[in-house]
Amino acid sequence: TLGERNERTLRAMNALAAALGARGQYSTSESQKRSVLEIQRRVLGEEHPHTLDSMTSLAIALDDSGKYTEAEGLNRQVLDIRRRVLGEDHPEMLGLMNNLAVALNKQGKYRQGAEMFQKTLEIQRRVLGEEHPDTLGSINNLASTLLELGRYAEAEGLNRQVLDIRRRVLGE
Numbered sequence: 001t002l003g004e005r006n007e008r009t010l011r012a013m014n015a016l017a018a019a020l021g022a023r024g025q026y027s028t029s030e031s032q033k034r035s036v037l038e039i040q041r042r043v044l045g046e047e048h049p050h051t052l053d054s055m056t057s058l059a060i061a062l063d064d065s066g067k068y069t070e071a072e073g074l075n076r077q078v079l080d081i082r083r084r085v086l087g088e089d090h091p092e093m094l095g096l097m098n099n100l101a102v103a104l105n106k107q108g109k110y111r112q113g114a115e116m117f118q119k120t121l122e123i124q125r126r127v128l129g130e131e132h133p134d135t136l137g138s139i140n141n142l143a144s145t146l147l148e149l150g151r152y153a154e155a156e157g158l159n160r161q162v163l164d165i166r167r168r169v170l171g172e
Helices: 007-022 026-043 049-064 068-086 091-106 110-127 133-148 152-170
Strands: none
Touching (some): 007 049, 049 068, 110 133
């Protein structure tokens, strides 16, 4: 047998967790993801890309299950490690930053969520450009968060920006 330490076994365990989640068996999927992560931490180490991918996957599952505080903690761990290893401007950082901002918002931490969306947006504008769909999505996310904070004029300005860009680029 290959054993739990084998990369193929871990991939199979991850695939099972994904299938369970897709079937709506969230608790079992989460448990499976935790098992994979625990093995990867032990075998591969905390900073291995596969371990970090599993941490991200578990954070998303926790977020989907309403376990926002735990999802926030995992997202912060992954973000800190990836930032150290990849650097702030790496494209992979953008999705991680977005995940953290969403987890913050779901906990009602709109000020912190807005700050994280703002940081994400600054990097996207620099790395991807103003008209990139991900950049526009982050502008929308920031605008929605600003609405939650009662910052209506700022939110309106951002939404108008997105609308103007979409009309110019898409001809709508």
